Amino acid sequence: MIRVVLVDDHELVRTGFRFIIEKQPDMQVLGEAGSAEDGLRLIRTHRPDVALVDVHMPGMSGVELTERVRRARLPTQIVVLTVVEDARFPRRLLDAGALGYLTKGCNADELVRAVRQVAQGHRYLAASVAQQLALSTLDGAESPFEALSVRELEVAMMLxxxxxxxxxxxxxxxxxKTVSTYxxxxxxxxxxxNxxxxxxxxxAHGLLDPQAEGLRR
Incomplete structure (x- = not known):
């Protein structure tokens, strides 16, 4: 049985994912959280096989949650979910320790396939993102964000x-002082x-959800 937790600040998204996952005979949702802080506590308590984690959440982001799970050497594999379909962002998330990357526009079959693959320790990237990663490697195109460390990207997202x-x-x-340096x-x-x-x-480089707080001001 693949044990899963859901971490997303949108209740409707969690409800939809729970409905899809619990229809699978080999999957079980252990719990859900509306923030990364609560999600981290849930992961520490239940130590699920897979956590589906939204990138853009109030407070701690999905990037920081992913890093903390990896630093704590917890057995949970992270599948990051976002509306952003840019190759450079998943590269940073993979650097942070995520094993899977899906956009919220994925269908139910792809969600289930990703959970199964990541639970077995295999990387899963949404097809569109995998293609962009391959193309960006071939044409040598680089984003200025490639120069940032994962921590610098995390600070940027909060700023x-x-x-x-x-x-x-x-x-x-x-x-x-350390944050100011970053x-x-x-x-x-x-x-x-600024x-x-x-x-x-x-x-402009696809690293920010247009609905994120910073662009609603």
Missing amino acids: VRGKPVNAIAAQLHLSA KQRLFDKLDVD PIALAHLMS
């Missing part, structure tokens, strides 16, 4: 959601000087 340095520091368990470093690498310019650049 475009309007989080101040002190709040980011508290959430990531870092000092404000902030300045990523600004220098991307040649931007969070609004950063948000526009992230959106």
